[in-house]
Amino acid sequence: MSRQLNKLSAATLKAAEPGKIADGGGLWFHKRADGGAQWFLRVTVHGRRREMGLGPYPEVSLREARQEADRWRAVVRSGLDPIKERERIKREEASKLHLLKDVADDAFESRKAELKGDGKAGRWFTPLQLHVLPKLGKVPIGDIDQKDIRDTMAPIWHEKADTARKAMNRLSIVFRHAAALGLEVDLQATDKAKALLGKQRHKAKNIPALPWQEVPSFYQSLDGGTVTELGLRLLILTAVRSFPLRFAHLDQIDGDVWTIPAEAVKGRRDATSEFRVPLSTEALNVIDQAKPFARDGFLFPGARRGVISDMTMSGLMKRRQMIERPHGFRSSFRDWVAETQNVPHEVAETALGHVVGGSVERAYRRTDFLEQRRVLMEKWSAFLTKRMQ
Structure with missing residues (x-):
């Protein structure tokens, strides 16, 4: 590397013929045959010669090229490869754009x-x-x-x-x-x-559920005919989750079968995994009572817009000084099945919309036990309404 610096001048650059001329200290000016030109710095790092571009001329002036050369020569003196260091800085700056x-x-x-x-x-x-x-x-x-x-x-x-x-x-x-x-x-x-x-101290709490023996009394107390009460009644009758119930649409109901689209069913993401819910006689009666309230096809609209919220149904139970919540009725239903009904495990779990068995087993088992579930849900309906009949 030449010790003499700043050999070039603006006039020299303008008059330069195609080729490479040194400014000193490893800074070079390269004039190409096509008239273009660029700067590069030639240094030796760890016994290996390296050349790094410093930009085109005249976009990068003689003064700016010398400043850049000074910067990267200092990097070399610290024992770093200037090309790798520049790449590292670029990556670091790029990472700051990804908040x-x-x-x-x-x-x-x-x-x-x-x-x-x-x-x-x-x-x-x-x-x-x-x-x-x-x-x-x-x-x-x-x-x-x-x-x-x-x-x-x-x-x-x-x-x-x-x-x-x-x-x-x-x-x-x-x-x-x-x-x-x-x-x-x-x-x-x-x-x-x-x-x-560290390990979490808090233990997850199950959602409070009403004992299955007490569900009929609560169900029969929902006799005000409001959207909230009708929504809770259908929720209890079908044992579905709150989300598909709140977004129940008339187009999803065909005869005595309510088909919940896959995107509204927890754990079911592909387009073929919609869930069919058999509707008991009582469930169809509740739907008929809800139809006059329907807005934009939704059976359980909110007071002003959209559909009723989780808080709306939970609020009704809270106002009655109950600690139980709507989601708990799924547990009430499952306990009733376990203690009073002699049905296969697969039927009971499918009634709750649970995925049963491994992927291979499900590939060979194509049924959703609709007919067996139809009988089961009719018995659940009869249990809920027995004092009303």
Whole structure:
């Protein structure tokens, strides 16, 4: 490397013939035959000669080229390869463009097809939105480590164990999504954070359920004819989950069969896994009573728009000083089946919409036990209404 620096001038550059001329200190000017020109720096690192481009001329002036050369010569003096160091800096700067919030949004978008109702209910994203993004959303995902995650999750790790578990699960998915995008992230960060947080003390609590022997009295007390009461009655009669019940649409009902679309059934994501619900005589009676309230085809519309919420039905039970909640009626039904009915396990579980057996077994078993479930649900209906008859 020549010790003499700043050999060139603006006039020299304008008059230069095709070829390479040195400015000194490893900085070279290359004039091409086609009239174009560019700067490059020639250095020796660890005994190996390296050449790195510094940009085209005249976009990069003589003065700017000398400043760049000074910068990278300093890097060489520190024992680093300037080309690799420049690439490292570029990657680092690029990572700062991928904030956790942006990657989380992208991960959510890519998974909407797998989620109930395309994730419109917001439940997949909510744990992140409420408990993670307010603290880490504006941090580049590549900069987030287990300590950051631990500090973020610590306030809810034991107090809101189920929510914390969901948030950690979603965050792990976002990290894997980032890795698939080619970003440099620590895929074990969430597992390491769990180790730092320790075992959760909080024990998950089952949703309170009314004993099956008491369900008929409660069912028969729902005699006001309101949308909420009719919704609860059909929920109890069919033993379905709240979501498909609240979004029940007239187009889904054909005769005495209610077909719940796959996207509204928990655990069923493909287009062929819709769920047929046999409707008892009493269930059809409730539907007939609900039809006058229907709006846009939905049997149980909300007071102002949309459909009734979970809180609407839960609120009715709460006002009656009950600790039980609507979802618990599924447990009440299952206990009634177990204690009073002699039906195969597969029929009882399918009545709740549960997937029974392994994938191979399900591939060979094509029935959904509709006829057996029809008999079972008619008996459940008779049990609920026996004092009304």
